[in-house]
Amino acid sequence: MPRAYLPVLIYAALVVAFPAVTLILAKLIRPASTSYGPKLQPYECGIAPESHARGRYSVRFYIIAMLFVVFDVETMFLFPWAILYRGWVLTHMGLFALVSMCVFLGILLIGYVWLYKKGALEWA
């Protein structure tokens, strides 16, 4: 099976080479930059930047990231189930498969409702 990924690997090298080569090419053909002073400051709509940008930002982004881990891992668990589900249904074991996934999703939905009530899904 790893052999199947060989073309992908070669293509990956090609794909990384393309932007790298064009960036170097652009460096060779464009005129040298003579900018200095305020032009090289970060853009702040015309005024001088007040502070360093890499400061603190809203904690909501962290909450969203944590929720993402929970829900996306759940989606990943659904993928193998979804692949096998059709076979189970055709051999009349569909109800078993569905109920077991219902239990899994049910636990998650309870968590979702709890998060909803807590206001973790509110942005403003």
Added chain:
Amino acid sequence: MQEVTQATMEFMKQYWAPLVCGLAIVAVLPLIVGYVVLVERKIMADMQARLGPMRVGPHGLLQPIADAVKLLIKEDIIPDDADKLVFWLAPVLSVGAALLAMAGLAIGPAFQIAQDINVGILFVVGVSAMGIFGIVLGGWASNSHYSLMGALRSSAQLVSYETAAGMALVCGLLFAGTLNVTSIVEAQRNQGIWFGLLAPVALFTYLVASIAETNRAPFDLPEAESELVAGYMTEFSGFRWSLYFLAEYTNMIVVASVATTLFLGGWLRPFSETRWLNFIDFFPPLLTAVIGVYCLMRTPKQPARVQQLFMLAVAGLCFAVAAVLASPVLVPIAKPSLAAAVRPFYAGIHGGFWFIFKVSAYIYFFMWLRFTLPRYRFDQLMRLGWHFLIPLSIINVLLIGIAMIVGVYYHLNGWRLLLATLPASIMALIIALFILALDQKGEAQKAPSRAPDSYA
């Protein structure tokens, strides 16, 4: 030395098709993206009763090339406090992930780089999601408030809609029973119906989620001009900027291709198994021929000799494509003995046409939404994702599962499976309305304590 050449020959013999596909994609995709941008500007102009780009080439047909040259020779500015290495690396990462995702897609039955990887569509989704690293790193490296804000918004947005998109894909995969891209399309041929018809709610969910994931209007908060200048791209200029642009449009093509493969029948013709509708095969050559005739008619109206010649060349290209498209249809009619020999060509050529046609239709829908709807506010966007799409998509998966059990119980196949899935879709719609009403009620209760204009 001889052994090395022999090994190389052996290797090339085995992998020449994927290699040619890969080279073709890397060489042609930037051009295609340039013309997608031109088409978008033209459609936007048309919807706003303007002409759009008209100066460079006839009807602005050379505009993408002029833009590319301009971007190549533009001054490259790196802000003083920027992290130089990351600033250099971020666009490469972004465009690399977007282009690499193309490896898993099948444009026609033979045109695919990663032909027998068994994780198929999962590979595409996973790799294209890696593009967010390029955006976040680029926003962080440029040391500008706008960039960082845009990058954070972009990651939060992608992360919020990834789950909904994944659930929508699960709905399609329930019917397909495989992750392999070729097998998914074959499953749609065997079952005689596209999965988008069986699971319209999943298609809708994927549509909305894919717009959010590609940062397109009305969900283009990360690059909202009115608040964030250009979001994570604010400090990028020249060719770096155009790499981000390339990544964005390639991502659009990737999500459109995923939707086409899983929900819209991939490279299959509409009603591909219905004999008496075979005359649909004449549509692709006729369409390209009509475009060619239109170009011919416009030729005398071009002001300069060069423009007339270019227009003629475009017409010629259209006629050539029309001839290529017509040959697999006309040859079996003219010479029935060649019918079997022509069939693989038919699958490849017409399959490619239908795939590109469907992807174009999907992208056209993206553009249409962009020019029609105003931009969302960030808290509205988050609420749509977490309060509406995620619960709806989870419930939709379960409803589709039930519909499949009912379908097998009553031996429903093909179009008759709609009898089982249509009630499930209607149920999902009712639940969607219920979720919306519930959410609105919650909002109404909280309303007095909140300031009326809460921008995120």
